[in-house]
Amino acid sequence: MSDELVFYTNPMSRGRIVRWMLEEVGQPYRTELLEFGTTMKAPAYLAINPMGKVPTIRHGETVVTEAAAICAYLADAFPQANLAPAPGSRERGPYYRWLFFGAGPVESAISNKALGFQVPPERTGTIGYGSLESVLNALENALSKGDYLVGDRFTAADLYVGAQIGWGMQFGSIEKRPVFERYAARINSRPAAIRARQIDDALLPKK
Template sequence: MTPHAPALHLFFHPHSRAAMVRWMLEECGARYALTRLEFGADMKSPGYLALNPMGKVPTLLHGDTVITETAAIVAYLAELFPEQQLAPAPGSALRGSYYRWMFYLAGPADAALTAQHLGHLADQTPEHASMAGYGRMADVVETLRQAVAGRRYLCGDQFTAADLLMVSYLRWGHTMKLLPPLPEFSAYSLPLLDRPASLRALALNEAELPTA
């Protein structure tokens, strides 16, 4: 990031996908400002809807640039801080795997976990499964298992933004009991959750929550 780059400003809520972006900002060593928005009126206010018509978080401002969608923000930050090496080099053999898992997690995996949480999975019949991008939930679980089985990282020997998203979705899936507690998931996730940036982001988010 150049010395004169505009400040980063994250609109977030600690109990949202914005937690993934906060982890990424910590991985980047970024200096950033935060605005917490509550679910409901805050996120649907005219001022915020002018930034993000979906009325959801996260949204990241970088000067006059507005970035929404969690995976897009994470990918943007990886490019903004190349010295952190959070994405394989453009044109490298690993770039394809990086894109594959970034888009899979943001698309089919997120949709499947959300649908299961809401009780609206579309895989009750072969016809419905063929129309849903995630197909069957069993296929999603197996795809995730194969992706991480026996691996430290998804893309070669470096931690990338794809790993950050994968770990975040696996943690969400386990917390909400949407994914089975497979040993492959734990073996992959637990060491990455112990990264200093992950622990910092978790502590910062917990500090935002009300105390009993």
């Protein structure tokens, strides 16, 4: 079985998160650029990801979709990159907690904010994230305790959650709290983050 690592993406998508993760991992990979509404919906790609969206990776015969799942998979597939606490370690639980907090409450809350939807105060109990304010307060509290979400080092949880914070502040769905700004500046200055931005920016349509 070939262990080739193939990355399906578009530079104007959440694929930018996975590009950053791939650059952090440091393993060779091949990029397949797809276009919205055409090659993403073509039979060849739908056979790989029936949702017809990006990002997706194929590692040998293993296909993984959803940005958070891809980050978690890559961290475990390439442990030498040191992007996840060891299975069974004391920090593994908090790592899962914040990675999936990003994929669940954070993603849902900021997506609803971007679409102009606000949960009525009397209905917050029916929504998994409660309210955007409670999500941001939880993040602020966690990030006020140290430089990173888990222990004293950068992990895939920081990459995924941090990317969401950065985008949210850029587009107005997350308020620019000082803790968030310091955190985003810290992780976005990583060499892999800079390389990933440069690669994807070069692939953007020319104006």
